[in-house]
Amino acid sequence: LVRRNYSVGLDYVLTLNPSTFLRFTVGYNRFISGSLQNATQLSFSPATLGLPSYLSERAGNFQSLPLIDFSDYSDISRGYPGFTRVSVGTTAGELSKTFSRHTLRFGYDLRQNYRASFGPGNSSGRFAFNNNFTRLSDDANRQPAANIGLEWAAFMLGVPSTVEISTNDSLYLTNPFAGGYVQDDWRVNTKLTLNLGFRYEWEGGFRERFNRGIAQFDPTIELPIEAAAETAYAAIYAAEIARDPQTRLLPPSQFDVRGGTRYLGADGYPRSLNNAKPAYMPRVGFAYQINDKTVLRGGYGLFYDTNNVLNTGLNQTGFSRGTSPTITNNAGLTFNNSNLGTDRCRGSNTANCQTIFSDPFPVRSDGTRFIEPFGNRLGILARAGRGFDSFNRDWERSRQQRWRIGIQRELTKNLMVEVAYLGSYTDNMGQTAGETDQNDDQIGIRLDALPRQYWTTGLIRNDANATFLSATMTNPFRLQNFGVLRTQNPLVYEDFESNGFFTNNNISRDRLLRPFPLYPGLNLVRIPDVTLKYHHAEASVTQRLARGATFTASYQWASSQVRDLRENEFDIDTIYRQNPNYRPHSFRANGVLELPFGEGRRFLSGGGFLSKLVSNWQVSPIYFLQSGRVYGGFGNWFYYGNDLRDLKLPDKERTREKWFKWRLLPGTRRDYRANTAANPNARAEYEARIRQIVPPEIIQAMHAQGNTCGESRRERCTYETVIPTDFQPAGFHVRVFPTRLNWLRSDIMTQVDVNIQRTFPITENVRLEFKTDFINALNSVQWDTPNTDINSTNFGSVTQQWNTPRWIQFQFRLTF
Helix, strand or coil: CEEEEEEEEEEEEEEEECCEEEEEEEEEEEEEEECCCCHHHHCCCCHHHCCCHHHHHHHHHHCCCCEEEECCCCCECCCECCEEEEEEEEEEEEEEEEECCEEEEEEEEEEEEEEEEECCECCCCEEEECCCCCCCCCCCCCCCCCCCCHHHHHHHHCCCCEEEEEECCCEEEEEEEEEEEEEEEEECCCCEEEEEEEEEEEECCCEECCCCCEEEEECCCCCCCHHHHHHHHHHHHHHHHHHCCCCCCCCHHHCCCCCEEEECCCCCCCCECCCCEEEEEEEEEEEEEEECCEEEEEEEEEEECCCCHHHCCCCCCCCCEEECCCCCCCCCCCCCCCCCCCHHHHCCCCCCCCCHHHCCCCCCCCCCCCCCCCCCCCHHHCCCCCCEEEECCCCCCCEEEEEEEEEEEEEECCEEEEEEEEEEEEEEEEECCCCCCCCCCCCCEECCCCCHHHCECCCCCCHHHHHHHHCEEECCCCHHHHCCHHHHCHHHHHHHHCCHHHHCCEEEHHHHHCCCCCCCCEEEECEEEEEEEEEEEEEEEEEECHHHCEEEEEEEEEEEEEEEECCCCCCCCCEEEECCCCCCEEEEEEEEEECCECCCCCECCCCCHHHHHCCCCEEEEEEEEECCCECCCCCCCCCCCCCHHHHCCCHHHCCCCCCCCHHHCCCCCCCCCCCCCCCCCCCHHHHHHHHHHCCHHHHHHHHHCCCEECCCCCEECCCCCCCHHHHCCCCCECCCCCCCCCCCECCCEEEEEEEEEEEEECCCCCEEEEEEEEECCCCCCCECCCCCCCCCCCCCCCCCECCCCCEEEEEEEEEC
8 A cells, every 4th residue: 555745845935125025835746545566466477477478468567467366265466556646736926015004915826636547457367266167066055165175176277257357548637726815904903903805716627638538417318229218118018008007107208218428528518527616705804802801803704615636536437448258158068268178188188278378368259359448439328227426517616604703801810711602604515426324315316216206105114116116027228129239339239238237138117217217326416405504602711820730621512404415316405414523512621730840849849860850741631521423324214103302311321232212113123033933932022012112003004005014924914923124114115214313322422631741951952852642541431323223133232432442652852
């Protein structure tokens, strides 16, 4: 693993006159991350191992020991490692001018961001081995076989299960940035000071140097397979309507196969991935001295985040591709491009045997050995049959408004208090699909979301609807329906041949009910609809004591909600929920104490070695106490109580085994045991709990709906037959349980840290500083959040510690 950072900077300050200064800076920073092959791996090439020389020629500058990939044994070598280089070049300047009661500053800031990455992958080849061709039977259930030994035998025989080589392209993204600002520090009078500022920024869109990437999904594009797919679907619909006149399939007139992808800079599309965005940022602050002991301070500012290439990549479908020839067409009876299994090989004691290693990538029908990447030639069908996260071209920069006002008062000569309020409102945050807690639904807008009318609602499981939607039907996108592509667009046809979406004969019914059925998992990401609200009040007191000692105590109250969740895939708007990154209450106390030993102190002040040794020691203890974290990860659970607050246990009753009232959730399996011959009453505890928390009308409604219950899924639903699964939503059920509850929080934090330090003067100009930090000095334990997997036997219990145990660090610093 490699992490390297290189930086260089030049700073020039010019004094034009006593009140005017000019400053210029130029800098360049590069961060490299990746990994390196070891010397042994680099000392070999495919040719030196006896493999064909064309493999070494194909690998070029990225030759190494080919990857021998086992299932159970440790692999030999690995793919050639890649790297990512992110760089920023900057130039900035500032003019500072002081006159009268003003200090004015004008400045500019220019940057160019770069992101370069390349991963050669299996550039020297990958040979995977398992027991496919060395076990006794193809029926692994009837004749199970381990990989140990058998995959080694396959290696010794030269019969890999997979042979593959990578042909990968690189990525080079850039985007520019420019900014300018003006700021005035204005001392209006002896009591009032103002700070006024304005900043303007412009951030350009992403560009790939050679347009190697897909930009966005265009829902209006007409596809060359559109008519054939819709004709095939019409036939499927006719057969379904004949079988079931009440079918919920879409009529052919509503089955729309439009929509395709756009490559950067192709077919008139812009070269940039996203639009350039300006930002206007006013700022104002003030300090007003009410009297000689009281000061009022406040301020407001508008800030923008940066959208740059340093942390964002690009979909490069078509620019990297692998070659993986077929090993066998008959499950190992014979092997392609090998005479293993022939009489000539068997009768020669291997002397006349030709293994797959002899020519792992034979010449193909087109006269080449390797499949070359498509580049952008797949065009509008590049992501057909695949999921795709389409980048929002109008990606906004996240914006935060922040304000604070506080009053500071000196009560006595050595006692000061401060009370303050601060808040912020952040919007235009654009998160990608999947940036959520465990079990939360995606944040990005799902363009192929199944419409709401097909989803189950309510608090009763509906297996029939889930079965209907997940059942398979004839696939209208079968490759045989698109024979015209073989001649009109052979590259697309070749791509479809390796895509199971087009080679499978069947497709799930819900896929045919969705918009854009050709794209399983189509999302629009970087949508600026995430909002965060934060409010914070604090009070602090600082007491200066005798002999340099200081004591400070502060209390903070906070409230924060974030609107970042679409509860269901068909939802358009996000909803507010608790922000997991704040704590409602926080208390901190810290002090700085100089120990009363040594010269000028109360004890051991008589001089001498011992007096010097114990002099000038300083101890700084810090005490923390704060609320626990709100935890998420709640699945979609059925709850039949009246108030979700009933799930909370009083703090004094919480234990690691029972952090909240999990027994109120009928879907948990924690206490469920099926009856057996040895224990015919095993489920008695679970059944008694269900009778207490599930109303009889729910059981009756389950039966009236036609549900069947029990382990066999064939029994009538009664208290005597239900199991936890019967109280868990089946597939395609709208969310009926929140993802977070503010009153369900993890363990509180209570911790003491201690810092001890001392400076030892060696000579007049040389001194040694010594520091010791005791982190979590009392070794306090803060427990992690509880298990929220409703099917786990640990559901509702805490299984691990959150904070770190006590640790001590020492620091020495020599100053000269």
